[in-house]
Amino acid sequence: MNDNIIKNENENAAIPDAQFEVRPVVDITENADGVSLCFEVPGANSKTVDVEVRYGVLYVTAKSSLRRRERPIVYKRAFQLSDSVDVENISAKTEDGVLTIEIPKSEKAKVHKIKVN
């Protein structure tokens, strides 16, 4: 059952002639507290990465120092988020060409054990 459909902005957005757009690979893992996304964006760092959430969609854009076909590479990918995430506390960091985004679950999405008396 698909609750939501991932929208990849790459497929529909117009690609500027001056850039070479690449869809970065990602590992997404889930634990009790939230979801972790690790994108491979070689050549990009915290100064060239942009992460934002608009209307429930997470957009990732990362400009790389690498070039392909004489054009600078730009990594782009987008994911639809459910309303079970705590958007206000999303965090991101880059290290060695890997962008890691931590998306915490909202309180209502976490498992709450009820003690039975």
Add this chain to the structure above:
Amino acid sequence: MRNLLARHGNGELDFGARDFDRIMRRFFDWNDDEFPLAMGSSKTQMKVLDDRVEVKLPAPGCKPGDFDIEIVDDLLTVKVTHASHDSSGDDEKHYLVRERSFSEYEESIRIPVSVKGQQADAKYVDGVLEIAIPREEPKQNAGHTVKVQ
């Protein structure tokens, strides 16, 4: 259980093509939007400048100790081992999407000009291995005129 993220794949568009796309990416270790022109296409980029040859290899998530670089005459060989990657906890992780690869990678490239391999310098910046190899100075009086009798 409701997923926090949508499942990978688009039910409205050609789902078969997206699955095939995912398999091809893993097999060819390719993360481009375009279909590869040839199997095992090279990741390495080379630029020949006046005084040096610059080689760049994208290798995100590595450490400097993960690389073995060898230059023999005009042949450059780079091996990426991912030795620093800790995969011990991977089986316990709950993956929703798994596209990254940590397999060993090796590539040999022929350098088109004469270089001083012993003076090569390498650094790892923002997930990219950058190698700079000075070029040999052009030999003086390298030309020789042959007279026809």
